[in-house]
Amino acid sequence: MLTAPTSRPSLDEVTSIYRSPVLELILRAAEVHRRHHAIGEVQVCRLLSIKTGGCPEDCAYCPQSAHHRSPVASEPLMDVEAVVAAAEEAKADGATRFCMGAAWREAKDDARFNRVLEMIRRIKGLGGLEVCTTLGMVTADQARRLKEAGLDAYNHNLDTSESYYDRIITTRSYDDRLETLRHVREAGVSVCCGGILGMGESEEDRIALLHTLANLPEHPESVPINALVPVEGTPLADQPRLDIWAMVRAVATARVLMPTAMVRLSAGRLQMSEPEQALCFLAGANSIFAGERLLTTPNPDVDADAMLFARLGLHAREADPC
Template identity: 60%
Template sequence: MKTLDEFRSAYRLPLPELILRAAEVHRTHRNYADVQRCALLSIKTGGCPEDCSYCSQSAHYDTPVGRAPLMTVDEVRDRAEQARAAGATRFCMGAAWRAPKDGPEFDRVLEMVRTVRGLGMEACVTLGMLTADQARRLSEAGLTAYNHNLDTSREFYPQIVTTRTYDDRLDTLRAVAAAGISVCSGGIIGMGETEDDRLRMLVELAALATPPESVPINCLMPSKGTPLEMAPAVDSIELVRLIAVARIAFPRARVRLSAGRDRMSRELQILCFLAGADSVFFGEKLLTAPNPDETADAELFRAMGLPASVPAHCS
């Protein structure tokens, strides 16, 4: 699928047919039992100069989230070891920057990447906008993937962010891909966008020269003090439909069921897996937002009859 009409056609299928099609694609191209567990750590929190309307770390808003400086490499190593022991195979690190500056802090992030890779885990970072040289240096450090979400459609984007442009986002994705790093990019639903806005975001991702390795689908977590703090909850069936369409459009990618799981029933999460999601973040927080704890996730996977850890042959 490449065009908006093609995405609409799939999205509007009767739900059982849409889920069955997505499941067939999933079974054909991936191991359905391979649901990757990822851990996400905020390595530098708060004070971001961007004005993203959904973000509690923006310096533009008065939110309960305080500021914390960049963590040390030893702190990150400890947290990565804990995540690995709990079953994570990918360790993701996020810093509240508009763009990292070259210098000691960026060098420290490079060492964090080398440390995580040295533990035998995939390493992903999200640091804001990158230059081509920074992407190259991250690649040389062994970075597995770079997360840089498009958030929403090009048309709706200016209503959510004004401190950077949509093309700024795409330029970073191109720099990451050119450096040989896998692209992780998706969006957030529940910000007041239309269903077409969500599909247009997927159209943008499908148009990339290098398809994304993973597509995170986040449900807005309304944060006190942000412009979207009173946003209504996302419709469950709309979430399932979007995941199914993402699975069909990106058959070899991870479709990551990301933020918002703490508000989802066990049954809704299972429906999302049936529709093609094959990755979750676990741990008590996603950067600054709440998330199901490891015990709840272990019970969820046992209920689905899936292994407690990812099989060694899965990729």
């Protein structure tokens, strides 16, 4: 009989969970999921790139980096009205969480940040949508202002393990990321934090990432698990497709370690078959990003996801009452 992990699990505990027989791990995660979440309920999110390309960071996976010769062109920050219209469309399509991503290293205290604050206020005014942003590093004061504007969640992924991190990013440290997470948490904003699998990291790196997430001062309310989508012009363009069992193990381990979190099946779904996605849902994933694009990479369209939900007997989570 496997025991429940401690509230601050050791690396050995996380390793034992991750490396347990995969069918046993899936069953265990499914049992944890059923104790803490509605069966068959999946939150549908929409992610919009509100400022695309030209980012000074050198993230090896990202086609928006100014360091890489990718097909993604730099574009300015979108107008408020266009973003609000996209949020209205997302809501009409059944999304209950609207996420906005800006290709910035850090948020600056300028007119563009004020425009993002106005976007948040306007989208919250629509009702029925959680609002999440990812703007790079933020200060404690910026996190406070985001909260005051009505922001529900802030996404800032750790991406990979601390030991593998400088193989992927050199322009920002792991401690920088942890500091932003601390600012967000202290401001009272929900934390969305996960990682990307398939970037050439080892199994030990995946385990270490999950160990770090489970040992943050508080568990993230949202844990996106991404599979790398290789993009031409980036250093990771030739990476092979992630083995599905690595994805399933990561989802299941995240569910066991962080029982109440929303485990979000994020980038890479377009490359996954329906049975592969079904395994991830069985292992504890209970959120997806819908819409034809996930920032700048392709994603299953709304109709394809509707068919998937119908086949698997899943249903979209309804908006929480205001």
